[in-house]
Amino acid sequence: MKNNLSIIFxxxxxxYLYLFPHTFQFIEMGNDFELLYYSYKKxxxxxxxxxxxxxxxxxxxxxxxLIFNPFAQYFYLPSWLLYSLGLLIGDLxxxxxxxxxxxxxSIYNVGQYFWLRKLNIDKKYCLLATIITCFGLKLTEILRFxxxxxxxxxxxxxxxxxxxxxxxxxxxxxxxIILISTLMVLTAGYPYYILYxxxxxxxYFFFVNIPKVKIQxxxxxxxxxxxxxxxxxxxxxxxxxxxxxPWFSGISDVMEITRDRNLNDIKFSYILGSSFLDQxxxxxxxxxxxxxxxxxxxAIISMLIMYYFYCFFTGKINNSIEKxxxxxxxxxxxxxxxxxxPESSIIFNFLWSKLExxxxxxxxxRMNVLLVPLMSVLICYSIKNLDENIINKKDxxxxxxxxxxxxxLQFYFIEISQSKTGYWTYWQENRxxxxxxxxxxxxQLASIILKSYNNYIYSxxxxxxxxxxxxxxxxxxxxxxxxxxxxxVIVELFILANIQWAIPKGYYDENGYNKLNLEPLNTLxxxxxKKRVSTEVKxxxxxxxxxxxxxxxxxxxxxxxxxxxxxxxFKRSGDFRKDINDETKEYIxxxxxxxxxxxxxxxxxxLNYNNINNFMRDVLENKKINNHVITYDxxxxxxxxxxxxVDTKKDGFITFVDNWSPGWELYVxxxxxxxxxxxxxxxxxxxxxxxxxxxxxxxxx
Numbered sequence: 001m002k003n004n005l006s007i008i009f010x011x012x013x014x015x016y017l018y019l020f021p022h023t024f025q026f027i028e029m030g031n032d033f034e035l036l037y038y039s040y041k042k043x044x045x046x047x048x049x050x051x052x053x054x055x056x057x058x059x060x061x062x063x064x065x066l067i068f069n070p071f072a073q074y075f076y077l078p079s080w081l082l083y084s085l086g087l088l089i090g091d092l093x094x095x096x097x098x099x100x101x102x103x104x105x106s107i108y109n110v111g112q113y114f115w116l117r118k119l120n121i122d123k124k125y126c127l128l129a130t131i132i133t134c135f136g137l138k139l140t141e142i143l144r145f146x147x148x149x150x151x152x153x154x155x156x157x158x159x160x161x162x163x164x165x166x167x168x169x170x171x172x173x174x175x176x177i178i179l180i181s182t183l184m185v186l187t188a189g190y191p192y193y194i195l196y197x198x199x200x201x202x203x204y205f206f207f208v209n210i211p212k213v214k215i216q217x218x219x220x221x222x223x224x225x226x227x228x229x230x231x232x233x234x235x236x237x238x239x240x241x242x243x244x245x246p247w248f249s250g251i252s253d254v255m256e257i258t259r260d261r262n263l264n265d266i267k268f269s270y271i272l273g274s275s276f277l278d279q280x281x282x283x284x285x286x287x288x289x290x291x292x293x294x295x296x297x298x299a300i301i302s303m304l305i306m307y308y309f310y311c312f313f314t315g316k317i318n319n320s321i322e323k324x325x326x327x328x329x330x331x332x333x334x335x336x337x338x339x340x341x342p343e344s345s346i347i348f349n350f351l352w353s354k355l356e357x358x359x360x361x362x363x364x365x366r367m368n369v370l371l372v373p374l375m376s377v378l379i380c381y382s383i384k385n386l387d388e389n390i391i392n393k394k395d396x397x398x399x400x401x402x403x404x405x406x407x408x409l410q411f412y413f414i415e416i417s418q419s420k421t422g423y424w425t426y427w428q429e430n431r432x433x434x435x436x437x438x439x440x441x442x443x444q445l446a447s448i449i450l451k452s453y454n455n456y457i458y459s460x461x462x463x464x465x466x467x468x469x470x471x472x473x474x475x476x477x478x479x480x481x482x483x484x485x486x487x488x489v490i491v492e493l494f495i496l497a498n499i500q501w502a503i504p505k506g507y508y509d510e511n512g513y514n515k516l517n518l519e520p521l522n523t524l525x526x527x528x529x530k531k532r533v534s535t536e537v538k539x540x541x542x543x544x545x546x547x548x549x550x551x552x553x554x555x556x557x558x559x560x561x562x563x564x565x566x567x568x569x570f571k572r573s574g575d576f577r578k579d580i581n582d583e584t585k586e587y588i589x590x591x592x593x594x595x596x597x598x599x600x601x602x603x604x605x606x607l608n609y610n611n612i613n614n615f616m617r618d619v620l621e622n623k624k625i626n627n628h629v630i631t632y633d634x635x636x637x638x639x640x641x642x643x644x645x646v647d648t649k650k651d652g653f654i655t656f657v658d659n660w661s662p663g664w665e666l667y668v669x670x671x672x673x674x675x676x677x678x679x680x681x682x683x684x685x686x687x688x689x690x691x692x693x694x695x696x697x698x699x700x701x
Contacts, residue, residue, distance in 0.1 A: 007127055011109035014131050015102050018490070019140070021498045022098060029098055030503035031144040035539020035554075038097050038146075040072040041082070042543065045092040046520035048083050056661075056698040058639045059527065059542040061553035062562050062592075062682070063659035067700055068250040071540075073147055073189035075247055078103075091516045097146070104149035109134050111156035111181075112376055118163040119217060120321070121380045128482050129379040132489050136297040137286060138372050140497040148366075151188035155197060156373050157181040162205050165232040166214055168222040179236035186244045192366055195357065199339070200332075200370045205233060207328045216321035250700055253662040259563045260556040261360050266342075266352055272363035274340040277419060282368065284406050285458055288413050290423040291500060293340065293365030295372060297379070298489040299461035300468060304382035305375070306402050307395075307469070311385055322381050329374055340367040383485065391473055399469045407459045414455045428500055429454050435499055453496050461492045513543045523547055525634055528600070532593045534574040551592045559659040561681035569612075587616040591657065601630050601644055605652050607678045615678065626650060644694040646687065654694050655684040663700035669693055 016023045040057075044066070047054045057066040066072050073079050082100045086092035109130050116126035133139065142148045158181045164174035185197055207213060209226050224232065241248075255261040260268065274293045281289025283306075286296045296302070311317050312326050342348040342364050352358055391399075413419040420429070432450050440447035449457070468484060475481045517523055527547050535545060537554040552574045553563045569580055569588055576585055590597050591612045602619045603626070609615040622628070628648040636643045646654055655678045666675045666685055669692060676684040685694045 007113065007123070008110055010127070011113055011130060011134075012103075012106040014109065015105040015134055016099075018135055018494070019102060019143075019498060022143075022502070023102070025095055025505050027498070027502040028094065028505050028507070029101075029144055029501060030507070031501040032539060033098070033101075033144045033146065033501070034094060034508070035541065035544070036071055036145075037073075038094050039540035039543055040066070040069070041079070041097055042092060042094075042514070043520075043540070044072065044074075045083050045086050046517055049087060050519075050521060052521060052638070054639055055700060056640045057540070057542075058524070058658055059547070059549045060540050061537075061558035061566075061659070062551055062657065063661075064558060065250075065254050065661050065663070065698075065700070068247070068254045068661075068663075070147065070189040070191055070251065073150075073187070075244070076150065076184065076187040076189060078150065078184075094514055098143075101143055101146040101149055104146070104153040105134055105139060105143075107150075107153035108139070108156060111154065111160055112373060115156045115160035115163060115373070116376060116380060118160055119377065121377075122384070124478075124482065125380040125384050128383060128486060129376045131486065132297055132301060132379055133372055133376045135489055135493055135497060136295060136301075136372070137291075137493065137497060137500070138295040138369055141291055141294070141500055142369065144501045145190065147189035148193060148369075151185055151190040151193040151197075152369060154181040154184040154188070155193075155200070158185070158197070158201055159204055159373060162201065162229075162233055163208055163217065165229040166208060166218045166223055168224050168228075171224065171228070171232050174232050175236040178233055179240050182237045182240035183243065186240060187247070192361060192363070193369070195361065196367050196370050199336075199367075200373075201233075203328075203332050203335075205230075207324075210324070213321065213324050216324065246701070250663070255360070257560055257661065259553065259558050259560045266349065266359075268362055269348075269352060269359065269364070270343045270362075272365055273342045273344075274337070274365035274368060275344065276341070278341070278365060278368075278421075279337065280409075281413075281421075284462075285410050285413055286496070287424045287429070287454055288419045288421060290365055290421050291428060292363055292423070293368040295368050295375070296493075297375070298492045299458055300465040300485055300488040300492075301379060301382075302406075303399065303402065303462065303465045303469070304386060304485075305378050307399055308378065308382040308385050310398055310402075311389075316389075317385070325377055325381070329378065332374065333371070336367060336370060340364050383482070386469070386472055387478065387481065391469055396470060399466060403462050403466045406462050410456070410459050410462075420454070428496075431499055431502070450495065457492065461488065464488065508544065511546070513546060517547075521638060524639055525637055528637060529598060529634075531595060531598050534570060534592070534594060536573050551594070559661065559681050561679060562659055565612075565679055565681070584613055587613050590619075591616055593657070600657050601632060602655050602657070603628055603630060603646060603648060603652055604655065605650070607653050607655070607676055607684055609679075622650075622652065630654070641695070641697040644696075645692070646694070647691045648687070648689055650689050651687065653678075653684045653686055654692070655682055656696055657682050659683075661698075663698055665697050665699050667695040667697070 021027050022029065043057070044054060055067045057064050067074050083092065086096065112133065113126050113130045116129065117123060142152070157177055161174045161177040161181065164170040185194060208217060209229055214223055272290065272292055278289040278293050281287065282294045282296050283302050286294050317323055338345040338347050432453050436447040436450035439450055465488060468488070472481065527549055530548065532549040532551050533545055534551050535541060537550060537552045539554050541550050551566065552570065553566065569577060571577055589595050593600050603622055604615060604618040605622060606618060626649050628646060630644065630646045633643040642656060644654060644656065653676060659681050660675060660677050660683045664675055664683060666673045668685055668687060673685065676686055678684050683696055687694065
């Protein structure tokens with residue numbers, strides 16, 4: 001027990017040590033980390049700190065749901081533990097949030113270790129393989145997506161539970177772990193991985209329930225029947241799904257009116273797909289694979305696995321379970337590639353036409369993450385293979401040949417075909433070049449090393465790995481042998497794993513916008529009274545814009561009708577299109593409360609307009625003739641509700657320029673009423689002449 005606790009401690013702390021430049025804030029995570037994830041955590045936390053629970057986000061893209069937004073991770077239990085920690089220490093900083101994100105790797109590590117041990121693999125191989133997979137480029141790459149990390153963190157726990165379900169005496173334990181882990185996966189807020197997980201878990205369940213495999217895994221215990229194992233896994237997963245179903249139903253309703261989430265265009269599903277070259281790069285040369293999909297674990301690991309495959313195909317592997325797993329891996333790899341590379345797939349078009357659930361997904365290269373836990377098993381077996389067998393001259397020649405072929409391919413890709421992906425060039429190469437420039441100011445050698453990650457560092461480590469094979473028989477202390485493998489992985493990948501997606505500490509924090517606001521509700525009320533902005537958006541810009549409301553939306557998100565209307569007048573940068581005349585610009589500024597305008601509630605005779613110009617002419621004409629007064633109760637307004645008072649001489653419509661979404665309710669003079677919509681998106685109330693009290697409330701439950 002004491003030994004297990006020590007191992008668990010190592011697995012929990014390992015990612016923090018490996019990522020110490022982030023852990024100790026020498027650098028911080030960039031890309032989508034802040035705008036798509038931290039901004040929501042910060043927004044919710046500030047309200048929680050004053051005893052409020054915000055459900056609607058009025059500050060982004062003219063309003064979008066918070067509770068049904070997967071980015072907000074509203075019902076994921078560890079999120080609320082994070083808020084509790086924030087309350088305890090008095091703040092929820094971006095760095096605290098990143099430490100929470102890394103903890104997802106710790107959860108993953110412990111689950112994977114338990115799973116590997118359940119496959120009857122020696123603990124030394126389990127520990128080493130788990131640390132190596134944690135240090136690989138795939139898991140460190142997704143740290144920019146905290147929701148993805150915390151979704152995937154529970155995958156090995158489900159694999160562990162499926163394996164446990166084979167054992168008659170572990171039925172209850174297996175069910176409980178599946179229930180908890182499935183709840184975590186479903187609520188962690190990364191829908192892609194829910195779909196991917198279903199594929200992996202289905203394949204794995206049927207694999208371990210093959211009679212010969214079941215015997216090999218569970219030769220020392222009483223085994224469950226296929227049906228009992230099936231229901232042991234299925235029932236708790238169904239219970240978890242039923243618990244989450246009301247939330248999923250709400251998400252589904254919102255996705256129906258969200259930009260690019262109700263498409264029926266297969267070209268959308270082709271975006272950021274994997275490819276054959278992407279897979280090759282994941283084994284031997286990361287720059288030729290897109291960061292979304294690569295899963296490189298270092299030259300020495302690639303070489304170990306390649307040699308293990310050689311031993312398998314030449315009949316040197318005698319262990320039955322290893323043979324079965326290798327066949328399973330190859331079958332899964334082939335099927336997985338057909339989905340991960342949709343544009344060149346033989347079966348993807350067929351599946352896409354039959355399964356509606358996959359039609360709104362893109363970036364299928366991300367599915368390569370499923371290979372990580374499976375490759376951890378291969379890493380165990382590969383190290384064991386080299387550990388237990390003597391490398392003769394023929395084997396050494398084969399490894400030499402593998403090395404030469406790999407280095408030749410690397411030379412071809414780098415110097416002849418110049419196959420580096422645009423994704424790598426735009427993101428990682430630039431980042432490495434900048435780091436190399438600053439390094440050159442102090443140490444030229446460091447600059448050279450950093451630049452080599454764009455080309456030949458991988459070849460160098462393949463050559464160094466060859467030396468490990470050459471001397472492996474002479475290394476008498478196995479601990480030295482294992483340490484050597486781990487050191488090779490760390491030395492090769494440490495810089496790239498830390499620097500990918502990294503930015504300098506405080507890069508965007510100069511104006512102090514991330515400081516804790518002790519009065520977020522008052523700030524929200526004040527922001528509502530002020531002008532909105534139209535700036536470029538790559539996420540939720542509420543804090544970066546000094547808590548101003550932004551009418552722009554980030555790509556492939558936002559209420560569809562609003563985004564299309566916005567695109568009619570603005571470019572993605574937030575600037576007016578060139579063909580928009582001055583009169584139209586003025587009407588748009590009035591309507592969306594830009595620059596010198598701040599009104600957000602209008603009275604009109606009709607809603608039957610197809611452009612903003614005609615609607616605003618109606619508004620201005622009524623304001624001049626009708627002489628009505630529109631007020632709202634600032635005390636009541638909190639983003640989730642607004643109470644409007646108006647005294648008008650004629651029937652008409654009050655429009656609150658904030659998006660409608662399922663869950664919004666309307667009461668006019670204390671009577672519930674159907675919400676009308678201007679331009680099919682903005683909330684409107686039909687009213688009679690005289691005094692009216694209009695109350696809009698977001699009540700999603």
